[in-house]
Amino acid sequence: xxxxxxxxxxxxxxxxxxxxxxxxxxxxxxxxxxxxxxxxxxxxxxxxxxxxxxxxxxxxxxxxxxxxxxxxxxxxxxxxxxxxxxxxxxxxxxxxxxxxxxxxxxxxxxxxxxxxxxxxxxxxxxxxxxxxxxxxxxxxxxxxxxxxxxxxxxxxxxxxxxxxxxxxxxxxxxxxxxxxxxxxxxxxxxxxxxxxxxxxxxxxxxxxxxxxxxxxxxxxxxxxxxxxxxxxxxxxxxxxxxxxxxxxxxxxxxxxxx
Amino acid sequence: xxxxxxxxxxxxxxxxxxxxxxxxxxxxxxxxxxxxxxxxxxxxxxxxxxxxxxxxxxxxxxxxxxxxxxxxxxxxxxxxxxxxxxxxxxxxxxxxxxxxxxxxxxxxxxxxxxxxxxxxxxxxxxxxxxxxxxxxxxxxxxxxxxxxxxxxxxxxxxxxxxxxxxxxxxxxxxxxxxxxxxxxxxxxxxxxxxxxxxxxxxxxxxxxxxxxxxxxxxxxxxxxxxxxxxxxxxxxxxxxxxxxxxxxxxxxxxxxxxxxxxxxxxxxxxxxxxxxxxxxxxxxxxxxxxxxxxxxxxxxxxxxxxxxxxxxxxxxxxxxxxxxxxxxxxxxxxxxxxxxxxxxxxxxxxxxxxxxxxxxxxxxxxx
Numbered sequence: 325x326x327x328x329x330x331x332x333x334x335x336x337x338x339x340x341x342x343x344x345x346x347x348x349x350x351x352x353x354x355x356x357x358x359x360x361x362x363x364x365x366x367x368x369x370x371x372x373x374x375x376x377x378x379x380x381x382x383x384x385x386x387x388x389x390x391x392x393x394x395x396x397x398x399x400x401x402x403x404x405x406x407x408x409x410x411x412x413x414x415x416x417x418x419x420x421x422x423x424x425x426x427x428x429x430x431x432x433x434x435x436x437x438x439x440x441x442x443x444x445x446x447x448x449x450x451x452x453x454x455x456x457x458x459x460x461x462x463x464x465x466x467x468x469x470x471x472x473x474x475x476x477x478x479x480x481x482x483x484x485x486x487x488x489x490x491x492x493x494x495x496x497x498x499x500x501x502x503x504x505x506x507x508x509x510x511x512x513x514x515x516x517x518x519x520x521x522x523x524x525x526x527x528x529x530x531x532x533x534x535x536x537x538x539x540x541x542x543x544x545x546x547x548x549x550x551x552x553x554x555x556x557x558x559x560x561x562x563x564x565x566x567x568x569x570x571x572x573x574x575x576x577x578x579x580x581x582x
Numbered sequence: 583x584x585x586x587x588x589x590x591x592x593x594x595x596x597x598x599x600x601x602x603x604x605x606x607x608x609x610x611x612x613x614x615x616x617x618x619x620x621x622x623x624x625x626x627x628x629x630x631x632x633x634x635x636x637x638x639x640x641x642x643x644x645x646x647x648x649x650x651x652x653x654x655x656x657x658x659x660x661x662x663x664x665x666x667x668x669x670x671x672x673x674x675x676x677x678x679x680x681x682x683x684x685x686x687x688x689x690x691x692x693x694x695x696x697x698x699x700x701x702x703x704x705x706x707x708x709x710x711x712x713x714x715x716x717x718x719x720x721x722x723x724x725x726x727x728x729x730x731x732x733x734x735x736x737x738x739x740x741x742x743x744x745x746x747x748x749x750x751x752x753x754x755x756x757x758x759x760x761x762x763x764x765x766x767x768x769x770x771x772x773x774x775x776x777x778x779x780x781x782x783x784x785x786x787x788x789x790x791x792x793x794x795x796x797x798x799x800x801x802x803x804x805x806x807x808x809x810x811x812x813x814x815x816x817x818x819x820x821x822x823x824x825x826x827x828x829x830x831x832x833x834x835x836x837x838x839x840x841x842x843x844x845x846x847x848x849x850x851x852x853x854x855x856x857x858x859x860x861x862x863x864x865x866x867x868x869x870x871x872x873x874x875x876x877x878x879x880x881x882x883x884x885x886x887x888x889x890x891x892x893x894x895x896x897x898x899x900x901x902x903x904x905x906x907x908x909x910x911x912x913x914x915x916x917x918x919x920x921x922x923x924x925x926x927x928x929x930x931x932x933x934x935x936x937x938x939x940x941x942x943x944x945x946x947x948x949x
Contacts (some may be wrong), residue, residue, distance in 0.1 A: 374903050378895070402905035414900040418918025427914075428904035435905070467918075468900075484904065 325390060327352045327523050328373075328492055334383035335372050342368045344548035345384070350492070353520040357534055357559060358527045360545035361567045366527045367411055369545070370496040373525075374408035375401050388492070402428070403435035405491030409481040409498050416468040421480070424468050425450065429487055453486045457513050474501040482513040493517070494525045499533035511536030531563040546572040592646070597635045600655050600665035607659040619838045619870045620781055620809040625753045628725055629697055636669050645673045645703050652731040653759035658783070660755045664729040668701035674714075678707035678735070685713035685743075685929050690728065692720025692748060700728040708735040708763070713929055718746045718754065718776075725753040736763035736789075741928055745936070748776040750804065757783045762792040764818075769795035771927060772810065773936065775943075780808040788849075790818035798827035799923040801943070802835035802867075809838035816849040816882075825856040828923055830916060831867035842874040843884060850879050856886040861893070861919045863912075913944040 328350040335343040342365045350356050360366050372379050373386065375398030386393040393401065416424070430440040441449065454461055457479045469477050478498055485493055495514065499507055514537050518524070526537055534542070534556065542558040543550045544567075552558065552570055567573065609626040610617040641649060649671065655662035672688050690700040704714060718726060726748060734740045740760075748754055754777040762768050766789070772782055786794045800808045814823045829837050839858045860869045873886040893915050901911035920940055927933040 374899075376899055397908065398899060398902035399905050399907050399911075402903055408903050410900065410903075414894075414896050416897050416900065416915070416918060418921035419901075419914050424901070424904070424906075424914075427906055427910070428901075431905040431907070488904065 326350060326387075327389060328393075328525075329387040330384070331386070332384035333369075333372070333381065333386060335368060335379045335381045337368070337379050341382070342379070342548055343372065346545075346548070346550060348543065348550065350523045350525060352491070352523050354541065355518065355524045355526060355537065355539045357539035357542045358525060358545055359529070359531070359542060359559065359562060361572060362529065364545045364572075365548045366529075366545050367496055370408060370411075370494045370525070370527050373401075373494055374398060374406060399431070402488075402490075403432050407485050407488055407490030407493045409478075409485060409493065409495045411497040411500060413469045413472075413477040413481055415470045415472075417470045419468050420464070421466055421468050422450075422464040425464075425484060425487060428484075432488055450487060453483055456486070456516070457483045458509060459483055475503070475506040478502055478510055479506070479513075482510050486513060486517060489517075491521065492523050492525070494527065496527045497529065498526070499528055499530065507533065508536060531559045534559045544570060544572065546570075593639060593641055594635070596650060597666045600650070600662045601635065603655055604659050604662035604666060607657075607662060610659055616811065619836070620779075620807065622779070622781070624779055625725055625755070628723070628753060633667070635666060639668070639670050641671060642673055644675055644705065645671065648705060648731060648733055649703055650731075652733065652761045652787075653729045653757050653785075658757060660727055660781075661729050661757045664699040664701060664727050664757070667697075668699040668729070671701045671703055673702075674704045676704070676706045676710040676712045676738075678710060680707065680710045680712075682710075682712040685715045685932075687715050687717070689717045689719065690726065692718070692724045692726050692752065694720075694722045694724055697725040697727065700726065702728070702730040704730075704732045706732070706734050706738045706740050709737040710735065711739040713741040713743070715743045715745065715929060715932055718744070718748055718756070720748045720752055722749055723751040723753075724748075726755070728754075728756045730756070730758045732758070732760040732768070734760060734762045734766040734768045737765045738763065739767045740769070742768065742770040743773070743927065743929065743932060744770065744782075745773045745932070746776055746780065746782075750776060750778060750806065752777045754780045756781070757785075759785045760787070760794070762786065762788045762794060764789045765791040767793045769797070771923070772796075772798040772800075773923075774798070774800040774802075774808050774810070775939075777808065778806060780806070781811070782809070783811045783813070785813040785815070786823070787815040787817055788821040788823065791820045792818075793822040795823070796825040796827070797923055797926055799829075799920055800827070800837060801830045801920070801940070802837055803832040804835065805833070806835045807837070808835070809840075811838075811840045811842070813842040813844070814854065816843070816845045816852040816854065818846075819848060819850045819852070821849060821852050821854075823852075823854045823856075826923070827858045828920065829858075829860040829869060830863065830919060831860065831869060832863040834864075834866045836868045837870070839869070839871040839888070840874060841872070841886065842876065843886070845875075845877045845879050845882050845884065847878040850881045852879060852882040852884070854882070854884045856884075858888040859919075860888075860890045861916065862890055863893070863916065916944045917941055
């Protein structure tokens with residue numbers, strides 16, 4: 325049984341249909357890349373899987389670990405092991421990063437029947453993981469993402485992922501706004517978490533992230549549908565020929581050509 | 583005539599004048615602009631008129647020149663009532679140049695079913711420094727009608743806190759008036775948590791080069807009503823004022839924020855900023871917010887802004903996407919909204935106490 329099974333998924337925001345029938349199957353241990361031009365629906369798919377209410381699912385189904393994912397609240401999805409690394413991590417003034425992450429980790433541990441970590445155990449756990457992401461420990465005492473640089477926010481997402489150890493990680497444009505050094509750091513953080521028990525969906529516009537996080541499968545999304553699937557070589561094809569080589573355009577360009 | 587007798591006559595005359603003024607003014611009605619959104623009829627009903635004036639209190643000589651000179655009762659019926667009926671005054675004098683290490687703590691504990699008129703006068707000498715914490719507590723139904731006068735001498739630095747934690751059935755009216763000398767620095771933080779019907783007036787008058795900060799946090803739920811009126815009077819040039827009031831409203835709570843800023847004709851180079859932010863958690867809560875700028879000078883900088891909003895849905899989703907339940911996420915964000923007022927509290931014991939209390943309060947609210 326696949327860890328994630330998406331069947332004919334349709335979703336809209338306001339009156340605009342964005343996902344127009346997505347089919348995708350992801351097994352544990354696999355890394356799937358979802359590529360596509362701007363406006364193709366990549367981020368919508370990521371947010372729908374994490375349970376953002378802004379998007380209304382109008383058709384299809386999603387099974388996660390055999391359960392109906394679309395019936396679950398966002399926090400229940402997280403407790404069952406789904407993690408979304410946000411394209412734009414949200415600043416939350418007044419809530420410390422430490423309090424936030426400890427609350428998140430303990431909720432998830434509780435759901436797994438594990439004992440909650442006390443402050444000392446939590447600190448020793450996060451220190452090691454912060455060091456790996458080359459993050460300054462003072463970030464723990466700062467409010468969530470508040471005053472973080474773009475790169476710090478993205479590293480913070482991957483750091484959270486390392487602490488929460490999800491079964492299915494969805495990385496939404498994790499490469500955007502990162503210079504090459506930061507990109508390599510983030511990618512090595514992600515790669516260190518690859519394993520047979522974990523699946524990843526890497527959403528990206530550009531191929532460069534996939535040089536660092538090499539996917540097992542690549543899917544090209546256009547106008548709300550997957551128009552082509554293949555192995556990692558598909559990403560290289562796109563790198564050389566661009567989306568146009570597949571007859572796929574940015575939404576704005578597509579309008580121009582119509 | 584002995585000084586005790588002369589004092590008695592003086593206080594008696596003050597009380598009689600105040601009572602007479604109150605009788606002329608009466609309890610305010612909602613036809614008056616200052617009281618448009620706050621109906622004090624329940625207080626008028628609770629209050630027993632016709633009581634004898636209390637015996638003369640012992641007023642220290644140093645207090646005599648200032649008592650009732652700052653919080654004037656001409657236009658304020660509650661200040662008039664307090665002046666007629668207060669029993670004792672809480673009086674502190676901080677001498678010229680003195681720096682108090684520990685805050686002056688003043689606690690007023692109201693009695694059930696009673697009316698009390700707490701009266702505070704604090705004189706801070708030139709270049710002195712101190713912090714003042716006023717706490718108001720009290721069980722069940724009662725009426726607290728407090729007046730606080732603070733005189734901040736030239737170059738003095740005063741950090742004032744007023745924490746109101748009376749019962750949810752209490753009537754609470756508080757009038758603060760601070761008069762600032764040249765280059766004085768005064769900040770006041772008003773934390774309003776309890777009370778069924780609450781009205782706070784915080785008034786500051788600035789001399790040349792003085793700086794005033796007024797911060798406030800009001801949290802109301804159920805059928806609580808909280809009205810904050812502030813008045814910052816830039817009477818002389820080169821004054822600076824900052825004001826940040828934040829409110830959290832749930833249930834059927836109603837709140838009022840009215841921020842008046844006066845810049846007198848010769849108060850050139852005044853720099854004033856006022857902000858009022860409200861977090862409204864229920865569709866039935868109501869906030870009336872109004873800036874009121876009276877600017878008579880032409881070379882000044884005055885800004886004001888008010889916001890009324892709900893919890894940020896993106897922040898909610900972010901917390902939930904990490905496994906934090908919707909209720910806890912709501913608590914956390916509500917607490918976070920209050921946090922920047924708490925962060926401004928410099929008396930660390932008080933800050934920690936309020937942090938713990940608010941954290942618990944928001945948590946229990948949703949249980």
